Amino acid sequence: MTQALLSLDDCLPNFRTVYKGVYHFLSGMKHFLTVALIFLVVSVSEGQEVSFRLLLHSGEVRVHHGMELKDPVAGLLIYPGEHVVIGNRGYMALVHVSGSILELKESGTYKISDLEKMAESADAYPYAMQYAEFTSFHMTPETKKNRLVASAYQVRSEVPSTHRIRIYIPSAVKVLNDQVFLRWESVQNGNFDMVIRDIQDKELLRKKVTENETFLDMSHESLINAKILLVHIEVEGASEVSSDTYALKRLSDTDRIQLEEEVRDVASGVNPAELLILAGFYESKNLLADAQMCYYKALKLAPNIRGYRDAYDEFLLRNHLVRF
Numbered sequence: 001m002t003q004a005l006l007s008l009d010d011c012l013p014n015f016r017t018v019y020k021g022v023y024h025f026l027s028g029m030k031h032f033l034t035v036a037l038i039f040l041v042v043s044v045s046e047g048q049e050v051s052f053r054l055l056l057h058s059g060e061v062r063v064h065h066g067m068e069l070k071d072p073v074a075g076l077l078i079y080p081g082e083h084v085v086i087g088n089r090g091y092m093a094l095v096h097v098s099g100s101i102l103e104l105k106e107s108g109t110y111k112i113s114d115l116e117k118m119a120e121s122a123d124a125y126p127y128a129m130q131y132a133e134f135t136s137f138h139m140t141p142e143t144k145k146n147r148l149v150a151s152a153y154q155v156r157s158e159v160p161s162t163h164r165i166r167i168y169i170p171s172a173v174k175v176l177n178d179q180v181f182l183r184w185e186s187v188q189n190g191n192f193d194m195v196i197r198d199i200q201d202k203e204l205l206r207k208k209v210t211e212n213e214t215f216l217d218m219s220h221e222s223l224i225n226a227k228i229l230l231v232h233i234e235v236e237g238a239s240e241v242s243s244d245t246y247a248l249k250r251l252s253d254t255d256r257i258q259l260e261e262e263v264r265d266v267a268s269g270v271n272p273a274e275l276l277i278l279a280g281f282y283e284s285k286n287l288l289a290d291a292q293m294c295y296y297k298a299l300k301l302a303p304n305i306r307g308y309r310d311a312y313d314e315f316l317l318r319n320h321l322v323r324f
Contacts, residue, residue, distance in 0.1 A: 051112050052078040052094040052102075052119075055132050055273055056139065058307040060087030075136035083111045091305050093273035095132040099124035101273050126265045128277055135280030138314055139307075165233050165243040168321045172247040173289050176259055176282070178219040180289050181296045184233055184243060185323065186212040191236040197245075198226045208236075218248070248289065259285065272298040272308055279315070288319055 054063070054076040062085040063070040063078060070076065072092075078084070084092060084104070092104040096119035104110060167184040182194070194214055196205040204222045207214065216231070223229060227250050233243040251259065266281045267274035279294035295312040302308050316322045 049080065050077045050097055051080050051082075051116055052096055053129060053132050053136065054078060055093040055095050055101075055136055056091075056276060056305075056307040056311065057093070058091045058305045059089035061085065061090045061092055062087070073141055074139035075133065078112060080112055080116070083109055084115075085109050089304075091302075091307070093276070095129050095273075095277070096122075096124070097129060099126055099128040101125070101128055101132075101267065101271075101277065103271055103273050123268065125267050127262070127281070128267055131266055131277045131280040131284065134284055135276055135311075138318060139311055165235070165241065166323050167231065167233060167243050167246050168292065168316060169246055169248075169289050170319075170321070171244065172249065174249050174251055174287060175218065176251055176256060176287050176290050177293065178217060179293060180216040180218060180248060181213070181293045182216055182231065183213040183292075183296075187235050187238075187241060190238070190241075193234040193236060195232045195234060196223060197230040197232070199228045199230070201230075204229070216248075218250070259287075269294065269297070272302040272305070275301070276308065276311060279311075283315065283319075288321070291315065 054072060054074060056074060057072050061072050063072050063076065063082060064085065065079070065082050070082075072084075078094070086092060086104050086107050088107070090104075090107065092102075094102045094104065094115065096102065096116070098119060100119035100122040102115060102118060102122065165185050165187065167182060169182070190212075192209040192212070194205075194207045194209055194216070195203060196207075196216070197203050204226065205220065216229075218224070218229065229248045231243075231246045231248060235241040250256075263278070263281065267277045269275050269278050275294045275298040279291040279298070282288070282291035282294065292315070295308070295315060298308045299312060
């Protein structure tokens, strides 16, 4: 037994030597693999510089990477050497890495190299790509369930006479722009009064509305001096049916000037794609009334492109502006 223990002790120095050798070998391999991995990532990155981000699509569209067909989901990154195909009723809104914003409406095949030339001649906005990413994130396949709920909601958007009418804005919201789009739940055969008061509950404006939406011009002479406007919707001939009171608060001059400067670097809003990116900017700043105005304008400019309707529905849902 003693002899066996002595033999084991004699073996330990050799074991330690072998262990150290293996340890140093593995450490060297780890360093080699790390360097190789970094080299691989850098090589791939250098060979795969992004050209465009897919903001939104509708109808029949395809993105080709050689023989591979890529799923045209919102937010998809498109690279040089690829091409896109616009088919029946197809539409694509693309944002170039430079900040240029393109709309593809005509059927045909478009090489990315040709689209890059188009992007070079278009206006570029430094923050367009950033807010395109913010916006497209909310339109990925994971939001499909929300879209289904939104579609169901549209069927039941009319409220019974025993309910309070919900306006599709937060109960209190800051506003940057003077023009505000207001939309609310409808009532069967209902005509409405939009009543605007100041913080002292003085009535400043009353407007008759035949549909469940309207515009409010906060630069109106009777409203221009009020820092906070209280909005209330009433149903003609049914005093028991009305909305709660919603507050629109103007931004301070300092905040307004700063945000107006930022907006100029995001998009100009001349087409639906730019309006969608602006909506994302406003939403990120919690200016939900301004964001809704952008969605309204986009839908008016592109009434037949389902993607914009889906984007608006998801905006209402994720911000809890509609009744489930």
